[in-house]
Amino acid sequence: MNQENSVIIVPENPEGETIRVPVLKIFDGDGFLTRIKASELTGSPSDQSELQVAVRFAFIDAPELEQPGGREAKEFLATLIGDRWVELEVRMKMDTGQIVDRHKRIVGVPFLTQDYSVAQFRTSSNHLHNAMTFRGPLLVTRNIELEMVLNGWAWVLERYGPDERYLEALDDAQRHKRGIWAALGNYIPPWEFKQQKHREKRLADKTGTRCPMEGCGGDLVKRIGKFGAFFGCSTFPACKYSCSAAI
Structure with missing residues (x-):
């Protein structure tokens, strides 16, 4: 597929306020690394230091890199916004009450503004028109999330x-x-x-040892906590039994 020639764009302006951020690195089809002033996160104007943080798209989910189409989705996103600046409409996360999710990633919808000297579009009667500008470029703002979905690279x-x-x-x-x-x-x-990979990992981490708590019936599963590896019951939080990994 020639991605450069087959992109369907979705012109749309953000509904709310945005912050302008650079795209430093594409992680996958729905996330990238950016640089942002700490004041944007803390709300303290006096803090002008800069942080590198991950951005997670708000309403879409691209295939995992290990899935069919995962790496192609990442490459497609790179053709859209790689090494560019975007306007990020930040969304509040309901589960954290902040603009970051539980993984400390900023959640938002990215918009890209580009200039076009010539543009093509079709009318409702399916007539093709060419638009040309003579006193400056035609600026078009695009919703990158919708473009990932419409071009077939995200759920x-x-x-x-x-x-x-x-x-x-x-x-x-x-x-x-x-x-x-x-x-x-x-x-x-x-x-x-x-979820499937998580279940497989839990099965792979089982010790083959039953939880010793009376009436539990769970298995001991290897986990990583604040103080290192330990074994806990597979039925947690119903059973909170745990012990040292050295068993």
């Missing part, structure tokens, strides 16, 4: 209440077989894939 996280347009974009990508939907197959959503 929509419905549990976070995205706008209906996200679901329409997902349906359009699936019907036209773009991105990961181009190949036949029963794709597992990234959140289910992560």
